[in-house]
Amino acid sequence: MNWKRKDLLGLEELSRQEIEFILDTAGSFKEVSTRAVKKVPALRGKTIVNLFFEPSTRTKTSFELAAKRLSADILSFEVSTSSVSKGETIVDTARNIEAMKVDCFIVRHSVSGAPLIISKAVKAAVINAGDGCHEHPTQALLDLFTVKEVFGKISGLNIAIIGDIYHSRVARSNIWGFTKLGAKVTVCGPPTLIPHGVEQTGVSICYSVAEAVKNADIVYLLRIQKERQQENFFPSQAEYRNFFGFDYKKFQFQKNKFFLMHPGPMNRGLEISTESAEKENSLILQQVTNGIAVRMAVLYLTVRQVH
Amino acid sequence: MENKILSTNEIKKILEKLSDQVIKEMGPDIAVVGIKRRGAILAERIKKLVERKVSCNIDYGSLDITLYRDDFSTIGSHPVVSGSELMFDPDDRKILLVDDVLYTGRTIRAAIDQIIDYGRPNVIRLFVLVDRTNCRELPIQADYHGIKVIVGKNQIVEVKLKEVDKTEEVVIAEIK
Numbered sequence: 001m002n003w004k005r006k007d008l009l010g011l012e013e014l015s016r017q018e019i020e021f022i023l024d025t026a027g028s029f030k031e032v033s034t035r036a037v038k039k040v041p042a043l044r045g046k047t048i049v050n051l052f053f054e055p056s057t058r059t060k061t062s063f064e065l066a067a068k069r070l071s072a073d074i075l076s077f078e079v080s081t082s083s084v085s086k087g088e089t090i091v092d093t094a095r096n097i098e099a100m101k102v103d104c105f106i107v108r109h110s111v112s113g114a115p116l117i118i119s120k121a122v123k124a125a126v127i128n129a130g131d132g133c134h135e136h137p138t139q140a141l142l143d144l145f146t147v148k149e150v151f152g153k154i155s156g157l158n159i160a161i162i163g164d165i166y167h168s169r170v171a172r173s174n175i176w177g178f179t180k181l182g183a184k185v186t187v188c189g190p191p192t193l194i195p196h197g198v199e200q201t202g203v204s205i206c207y208s209v210a211e212a213v214k215n216a217d218i219v220y221l222l223r224i225q226k227e228r229q230q231e232n233f234f235p236s237q238a239e240y241r242n243f244f245g246f247d248y249k250k251f252q253f254q255k256n257k258f259f260l261m262h263p264g265p266m267n268r269g270l271e272i273s274t275e276s277a278e279k280e281n282s283l284i285l286q287q288v289t290n291g292i293a294v295r296m297a298v299l300y301l302t303v304r305q306v307h
Numbered sequence: 308m309e310n311k312i313l314s315t316n317e318i319k320k321i322l323e324k325l326s327d328q329v330i331k332e333m334g335p336d337i338a339v340v341g342i343k344r345r346g347a348i349l350a351e352r353i354k355k356l357v358e359r360k361v362s363c364n365i366d367y368g369s370l371d372i373t374l375y376r377d378d379f380s381t382i383g384s385h386p387v388v389s390g391s392e393l394m395f396d397p398d399d400r401k402i403l404l405v406d407d408v409l410y411t412g413r414t415i416r417a418a419i420d421q422i423i424d425y426g427r428p429n430v431i432r433l434f435v436l437v438d439r440t441n442c443r444e445l446p447i448q449a450d451y452h453g454i455k456v457i458v459g460k461n462q463i464v465e466v467k468l469k470e471v472d473k474t475e476e477v478v479i480a481e482i483k
Contacts, residue, residue, distance in 0.1 A: 001387075021387075024387070025387070025388050027390065028371065028388040028389055028390035029388070029390075031390055031391065031392070032374075035424060035425055036424070036425060036426060037424040037425070039424065040374040040375065040421075040424070041374065041375055041420070042373075042374040042375075070374075297388075300374075300388070
């Protein structure tokens with residue numbers, strides 16, 4: 001396969017072959033982080049900018065480490081101290097930074113489509129690190145990578161995604177990724193948090209966690225965004241925990257062996273019971289480790305397309 | 308037009324003769340590291356030959372130097388990164404670095420850089436099947452070579468090995 005894209009905006013636009021190519025490339029990068037010198041010179045002399053208009057620790061750190069392990073220079077743009085708070089548009093912000101000769105923007109924004117707007121305005125590579133409720137492609141890629149590492153394949157697996165599907169860009173990217181690679185995806189959550197028409201993407205809907213877990217190979221829990229509480233999508237956190245919170249004790253007699261995943265940060269005692277996160281079937285920290293290799297692969301493939 | 312310079316049998320003889328020379332000069336306590344793809348295949352064969360002669364296990368590694376290339380922005384197509392495996396600690400070891408063809412020396416430079424990222428070997432020696440003597444761009448020379456050839460810039464040396472190609476031979480061909 002020949003990679004041609006300078007931007008990674010979402011998994012919706014990628015073909016199955018392109019997704020598999022990124023995962024294969026990531027497999028080769030994983031070894032770099034286990035070396036005595038955790039660095040290769042592949043992107044030496046390239047400059048990458050973290051453009052985060054929304055708070056993030058994990059994704060930003062993961063991209064920073066990925067860039068550094070490829071020998072690129074990376075700087076993080078702090079939105080609170082920037083001219084954006086003085087009224088500059090995102091396009092002007094991006095163009096101004098690009099005028100200082102940077103090769104790649106990693107963009108997170110609360111508005112869906114912001115990375116797309118920036119990608120059209122600049123020649124540099126643009127990687128979506130989460131935009132509104134739209135997509136979070138590198139999260140889904142690291143999830144696919146982790147599942148493939150555990151099962152050796154993705155096709156034919158049953159994936160249950162539980163929680164706030166409606167507001168989740170992680171869920172959207174994962175639905176595209178897992179269905180394109182041939183897995184069977186079930187989404188589960190309170191009816192108010194299941195988007196209308198989601199079944200058109202090829203997923204099944206389920207309103208009972210017990211039912212969703214029954215045939216699952218992977219149980220993927222989404223973070224409940226506490227800030228959504230005021231919008232009355234569910235009556236109370238206690239109510240959510242009772243009906244949709246995951247507690248391994250409820251499922252320890254389950255016949256099928258499944259693995260637990262979560263994109264972080266976890267709300268222990270809300271969507272996941274504190275012991276469940278520690279169980280041996282939890283892949284949560286493995287996901288974080290794999291995030292570096294996947295982001296190295298994405299940076300390597302896209303930045304090379306910038307001339 | 309293809310011009311055959313080594314046959315299956317000649318390749319076999321060269322590897323056997325040079326393996327003996329390697330053991331004599333470097334001792335039995337060596338590690339063999341090949342550059343992917345065909346260098347890694349030759350390295351595996353040398354490992355087996357040396358193991359048979361000294362009857363102990365020889366450490367082995369393979370390097371994918373894609374990430375260490377210096378022609379990053381000029382090559383159009385995307386070589387697939389296939390990963391490197393060095394199954395031993397190279398600190399204070401004697402390493403025999405193996406490739407099929409020595410040409411400009413840039414691949415060898417990249418491979419040496421990569422080995423040094425894993426540790427600090429005592430010594431690295433270079434083993435190539437074919438040495439294109441007149442095209443060096445860096446001050447790198449082979450310690451062990453099978454055959455020396457003078458080949459123009461409009462020609463290529465193709466090493467075909469039965470593990471990945473249908474046949475086994477070395478030919479000089481015109482670049483189309």
